[in-house]
Amino acid sequence: EPEVTQTPSHQVTQMGQEVILRCVPISNHLYFYWYRQILGQKVEFLVSFYNNEISEKSEIFDDQFSVERPDGSNFTLKIRSTKLEDSAMYFCASSEGAGVTYGYTFGSGTRLTVV
Amino acid sequence: ELKVEQNPLFLSMQEGKNYTIYCNYSTTSDRLYWYRQDPGKSLESLFVLLSNGAVKQEGRLMASLDTKARLSTLHITAAVHDLSATYFCAVALMNYGGSQGNLIFGKGTKLSVKP
Numbered sequence: 001e002p003e004v005t006q007t008p009s010h011q012v013t014q015m016g017q018e019v020i021l022r023c024v025p026i027s028n029h030l031y032f033y034w035y036r037q038i039l040g041q042k043v044e045f046l047v048s049f050y051n052n053e054i055s056e057k058s059e060i061f062d063d064q065f066s067v068e069r070p071d072g073s074n075f076t077l078k079i080r081s082t083k084l085e086d087s088a089m090y091f092c093a094s095s096e097g098a099g100v101t102y103g104y105t106f107g108s109g110t111r112l113t114v115v
Numbered sequence: 116e117l118k119v120e121q122n123p124l125f126l127s128m129q130e131g132k133n134y135t136i137y138c139n140y141s142t143t144s145d146r147l148y149w150y151r152q153d154p155g156k157s158l159e160s161l162f163v164l165l166s167n168g169a170v171k172q173e174g175r176l177m178a179s180l181d182t183k184a185r186l187s188t189l190h191i192t193a194a195v196h197d198l199s200a201t202y203f204c205a206v207a208l209m210n211y212g213g214s215q216g217n218l219i220f221g222k223g224t225k226l227s228v229k230p
Contacts, residue, residue: 033217033218035218041222042203042220042221042222042223043158043203043205043218043220044220045217045218045219048217056217058217091157091158103148103160103163104148104160104218105160106150106157106158106160107157108156108157109156109157111155
């Protein structure tokens with residue numbers, strides 16, 4: 001069964017450093033998403049991406065965050081200057097298309113620890 | 116703002132018993148999802164409910180949707196230890212133009228099934 005692949009599975013970084021989280025969505029999917037889950041809490045939407053541009057973003061997704069699809073297969077989330085409160089599990093998701101019949105496939109996540 | 120409330124947040128039950136998890140949401144949506152998450156793992160899609168009165172069953176789990184009451188239920192029949200996990204409901208927001216919107220998650224129900 002097709003998978004959404006995320007790398008790395010765990011990243012530790014110092015506060016103020018830049019991190020890039022990588023995702024390879026399912027190949028025929030057109031819609032891409034990033035979510036995060038702070039330990040023990042609910043999953044929160046960050047951003048959605050379609051047709052090479054951001055289609056929606058949450059209040060969490062401030063100027064420190066950016067997304068890119070640099071080469072047609074990878075989908076990246078960059079945090080420019082990490083803060084302690086950015087420590088969370090970050091999930092990438094993709095969807096085949098728009099409309100009510102399509103579900104979302106989530107990757108296995110990247111655990112980001114900011115120290 | 117769409118809010119999604121789950122209850123209970125914690126559920127300890129004995130094997131063989133039945134129980135129901137409830138998911139209420141605050142605004143109109145025609146798509147509701149149930150996910151399972153094992154500790155430290157990704158989100159596994161269980162059910163997608165697309166219309167009022169929709170009922171889906173898989174093994175010991177059955178999900179239903181009442182869009183008029185803005186309520187979904189996840190019913191567990193004759194629980195077994197393998198069902199121990201955190202269960203999330205999520206409601207899809209349709210963004211402008213009706214394209215695939217983002218998911219708003221409930222806080223999750225941590226289910227523990229004891230022998």
